[in-house]
Amino acid sequence: MIEKVYCAEVKPDMDGKKVRLAGWVYTNMRVGKKVFLWIRDSTGIVQTVVARGVVDEETFNTAKKLGRESSVIVEGIVKADERAPGGAEVHVERLQIIQAVSEFPIPENPEQASPELLLDLRHLHLRSPKVAAIMKVKATLMQAAREWLLQDGWYEVFPPILVTGAVEGGATLFKLKYFDRYAYLSQSAQLYLEAAIFGLEKVWSLTPSFRAEKSRTRRHLTEFWHLELEAAWMDLWDIMKVEEELVSYMVQRTLELRRKEIETFRDDLTTLKNTEPPFPRISYDEAIEILQSKGVNIEWGDDMGADEERILTQEFDRPFFVYGYPKHIKAFYMKEDPEDPRKVLAADMLAPEGYGEIIGGSQREEDWEKLRQRIIEEGMDPKDYEWYLDLRKYGSVPHSGFGLGLERLVAWILKLDHIRWATLFPRTPNRIYP
Numbered sequence: 001m002i003e004k005v006y007c008a009e010v011k012p013d014m015d016g017k018k019v020r021l022a023g024w025v026y027t028n029m030r031v032g033k034k035v036f037l038w039i040r041d042s043t044g045i046v047q048t049v050v051a052r053g054v055v056d057e058e059t060f061n062t063a064k065k066l067g068r069e070s071s072v073i074v075e076g077i078v079k080a081d082e083r084a085p086g087g088a089e090v091h092v093e094r095l096q097i098i099q100a101v102s103e104f105p106i107p108e109n110p111e112q113a114s115p116e117l118l119l120d121l122r123h124l125h126l127r128s129p130k131v132a133a134i135m136k137v138k139a140t141l142m143q144a145a146r147e148w149l150l151q152d153g154w155y156e157v158f159p160p161i162l163v164t165g166a167v168e169g170g171a172t173l174f175k176l177k178y179f180d181r182y183a184y185l186s187q188s189a190q191l192y193l194e195a196a197i198f199g200l201e202k203v204w205s206l207t208p209s210f211r212a213e214k215s216r217t218r219r220h221l222t223e224f225w226h227l228e229l230e231a232a233w234m235d236l237w238d239i240m241k242v243e244e245e246l247v248s249y250m251v252q253r254t255l256e257l258r259r260k261e262i263e264t265f266r267d268d269l270t271t272l273k274n275t276e277p278p279f280p281r282i283s284y285d286e287a288i289e290i291l292q293s294k295g296v297n298i299e300w301g302d303d304m305g306a307d308e309e310r311i312l313t314q315e316f317d318r319p320f321f322v323y324g325y326p327k328h329i330k331a332f333y334m335k336e337d338p339e340d341p342r343k344v345l346a347a348d349m350l351a352p353e354g355y356g357e358i359i360g361g362s363q364r365e366e367d368w369e370k371l372r373q374r375i376i377e378e379g380m381d382p383k384d385y386e387w388y389l390d391l392r393k394y395g396s397v398p399h400s401g402f403g404l405g406l407e408r409l410v411a412w413i414l415k416l417d418h419i420r421w422a423t424l425f426p427r428t429p430n431r432i433y434p
């Protein structure tokens with residue numbers, strides 16, 4: 001029985017061994033009586049050599065014409081050869097064509113294609129090694145998150161996506177017909193996680209969140225993957241410690257397991273290596289002072305957008321926190337700072353190198369009357385939040401939580417020029433196909 005191996009498993013020390021590979025033609029180059037087929041699979045690329053006289057004439061002639069992304073199964077003998085990528089190649093004895101392709105619509109170097117073409121052909125672009133590398137890093141980040149959450153005693157829960165109220169402002173809700181009434185696509189699982197903590201105390205979820213953001217920026221999607229945690233008995237400072245420990249573990253573990261993939265996107269790993277607790281912490285007041293000292297036209301009480309955050313991140317060589325935002329620029333559920341009623345107990349985590357906000361978090365208002373007042377102040381109807389207010393009627397407790405945008409984390413780690421490359425099929429205001 002000929003052993004099926006992956007491309008990355010073909011090594012010089014297998015010299016003389018007969019193997020079977022299944023994959024897709026990555027490049028096809030004819031040199032005299034030989035055809036050099038680079039075969040790609042999910043692990044990498046290996047050079048195979050189809051030689052006239054070793055295979056029959058029909059196979060040789062077919063091999064000459066095989067276009068990129070033709071699907072094939074090859075059997076042959078491994079030959080150590082330092083000229084071949086990885087130091088070894090496979091001399092083909094049998095070539096089975098699963099499906100021959102003559103013209104693959106994405107150029108050999110996808111970076112020569114326009115972003116719009118790659119997005120129109122995203123279903124085909126996914127197979128490129130660079131896109132596959134992004135998805136491996138994203139998968140490993142979540143593998144690491146699950147490892148950390150399990151060992152730290154957090155329960156995964158599965159909140160609804162069809163909901164009846166806003167969490168992060170009514171302006172970015174997607175509304176849909178729900179039988180004889182309307183519903184919304186979830187902006188954040190937070191309110192449901194808050195209900196779960198009274199039984200499980202420390203909960204987390206990974207869900208798609210939806211924001212009808214009209215802003216066409218490099219860091220906004222209309223659908224993104226949202227890793228959210230909520231914990232009973234924790235205050236803002238407790239949850240910030242959770243955030244930095246979780247993010248540090250995710251980054252270090254992914255550096256350990258996906259260094260090769262990361263290095264195809266960035267040379268300098270310093271900020272990733274620096275991602276260890278404790279992260280620097282600055283107040284919103286200090287952030288405003290820094291921005292003003294750098295000539296930014298911003299006043300206390302203004303929100304910080306992507307541009308301001310980009311400038312602020314120049315001061316740091318690792319993720320950092322900004323805490324103590326003004327109440328009027330933050331969400332209704334955030335607890336007022338008892339030492340300064342102008343502020344709330346909120347903290348964002350910003351990534352360095354210009355990427356800015358990757359986490360939004362806060363301590364929640366646990367007092368029924370105060371929360372109800374905030375709902376009214378925000379122009380919302382307390383009736384729509386009756387169930388949520390109930391959580392403050394029956395054994396309310398101090399509690400805090402946060403949401404991490406997974407694509408934002410990936411975009412920073414791989415220094416992507418747009419968040420859309422961090423998701424399988426990006427959803428933005430002008431793209432919902434394929």
Ligand SMILES: NC(=O)C[C@H]([NH3+])C(=O)NS(=O)(=O)OC[C@H]1O[C@@H](n2cnc3c(N)ncnc32)[C@H](O)[C@@H]1O
Binds near residue numbers: 229361
């Ligand atoms: N459980 C919580 O406390 C989460 C809280 N309700 C919340 O949704 N906060 S957030 O709006 O800042 O969004 C959280 C993060 O979610 C990401 N986010 C937020 N909006 C987006 C868009 N539009 N595209 C991509 N990523 C986005 C970004 O990293 C934010 O820091």
Ligand SMILES: [Mg+2]
Binds near residue numbers: 348357359360
């Ligand atoms: Mg935010």
